[in-house]
Amino acid sequence: MKDKIETFMEEVRARNTHEPEFLQAVQEVAETVIPFIASQEIYDGKNILLRMVEPERAITFRVPWVDGRGEIQVNRGYRIQMNSAIGPYKGGLRFHPTVNMSILKFLAFEQVFKNSLTTLPMGGGKGGSDFDPKGKSDNEIMRFCHSFMSELYRHIGPNTDVPAGDIGVGSREIGYLFGMYRKVKNEFTGVLTGKGLSWGGSLIRPEATGYGTVYFAQSMLATKKETVKGKTVAISGSGNVAQYAAEKVIQLGGKVVTLSDSSGYIYDQDGIDQEKLKYVMHLKNVVRGRIREYEKKYPSAKFYEGQTPWEAPCDIALPCATQNELNDEDAKVLIKNGCICVSEGANMPSTPEAIAEFHKAKILFAPGKASNAGGVATSGLEMTQNSLRFNWTRDEVDQKLQQIMSNIHKSCLEYGTEDNGYVDYVKGANIAGFVKVADAMLAQGVV
Known part of the structure; x- marks a missing residue:
């Protein structure tokens, strides 16, 4: 099977030289999906994944x-x-x-x-x-x-x-x-989503990616009979996703202790409560300032210049900044400090080496394609509302978002649960996502 995966990757690399991020994403999918394809007669020999990695x-x-x-x-x-x-x-x-x-x-x-x-x-x-x-x-x-x-x-x-x-x-x-x-x-x-409420936008859309990331973490924790309540949470980033992930953690009774930007991170041992988060939202969204300003406003907090927040002790880590921000050394520190759950709010924020460390330690780890799907899910709900010329209430959209994230978690369990009971959410998300698209491609022929 390793030879089959490598042969596939050699062909992809030959066509996409000098594109490391793309090749990293394809490799991660190939390692779990190609063995699945080989075990399914309906997909084997159809070159579906090779067709999927080539943009239309x-x-x-x-x-x-x-x-x-x-x-x-x-x-x-x-x-x-x-x-x-x-x-x-x-x-x-x-x-x-x-x-x-x-x-x-x-x-x-x-x-x-x-x-x-x-x-x-x-x-x-x-x-x-x-x-x-x-x-x-x-x-x-x-x-x-x-x-x-x-x-x-x-x-x-x-x-x-x-x-x-x-x-x-x-x-x-x-x-x-x-x-x-x-x-x-x-x-x-409805050609764009994320529109203003007065001209076709949806309630909850700005919050959706951050909220969804926490909802997915909540579902993972529930498999271990744990909850967000009482947990210490480290979050990277301080933009839209990080802000609303922090808001949802606070609402669920967790304690957020970090936020960051490209200049470094702040650590607030007392916890970032709703009032402090409101200041961060004003700082980043209105003033467009840097996260270091938080230390001036709240002197009990400490700013760590040029560093990422993964050295801070936490129970839950939510990487919400950018791709490849969390490496294997960061993963080792998180595990050593007692982290039991990582839910990605950004796209591919953990390096392959970091993911390998999480799997080795058998902690809960959710890849972004599953855990941060709340944003695009609510965009899809906005598209539906635009088509209907109709708006749902905030509670209605939030309930639909929670249901979608719960269903994604169930799909990951279906395809990612191993014989020993451990859930490989990367494998589960990749295969569950692949099956629907692959079935549609087969039904439509070679196009």
Whole structure:
């Protein structure tokens, strides 16, 4: 079986040289899915996974815009339309200097499995630009977004491809993007999710990824007759996902002790309560400041410059920042300090070596494609509401989100439970996500 996996990876590497993030994501899936394919006559010999790793469409385009000094700037725009076997492409737009083809292909590939796990009719895609919103004025961001959408609109639509937000793309950017789409298409449709409540958005959508990550951790803990209540929780990041993961942990009676950004992390032994979290939300969302400011506001906390929060003792770790932020050494420290549960809020935040350490220690570990699927699940609910021209209440959306996360957990148990009772959630998520897409691809023929 190792030879079969390596032969597959050699072919993928030959086609995707210099794309390490994408190859890492494919390797992680191949190691669990290829043995499953070999055991299932319906899938074996059909090259389904090889077809799934090749995007149906990869679009790049120029994005010229005028900055505040009147100078013309040029960025690169992308949209990766990975797989539409079970529904229109669905996945976020990321605006960050690190954006490139490798990162977006990895995200789009993960999105295919994540969207499949939700059971909603959504294919997988991802896009964005190497544009950096940090330090830009609202007018500069508006001009960039309008230029970006003046090209992207040709490739998206409510029944074709429905982008959403991601790193660097929040409600402000979604608003500017939607405004240009509406103008050039002369139609008001649910072509983007993450919209404002007054123009087609859904309640709970900003909170959904963070909430869902905690709901999934809650389901895992329940298999050990544990709960979030009374647990110490370390969270990385301080953006949207981290903020709402922290909020849900606080609501469930846990104690959040860390938050971070690219400059370092803060450790608050007393716990980040709702009042302190409100300050963080204002700091990051309104003032757009750095997490180090927290120490000035709350002197009992300590800021650790240039470090990640995984050295802080905790029962639960929620990596909510970015890919490959948690390595094998971090994993060893977490395990040594008594961590019993890791639920990924970001996309692929744990390195393969870190995941191997978690599995070796037999702690609860949830991959992002399962545990952070709450965001895209609620995007799917927003699409439904847009189609119906109808809005559900906050409680209704939250209940649907909890049910979806519970169903994803059940699917992981179905495919990931081993003979000794240990649940390999990576294996479970990969196989459960694969089966639905594979069945659709087989039914539709070679297209």
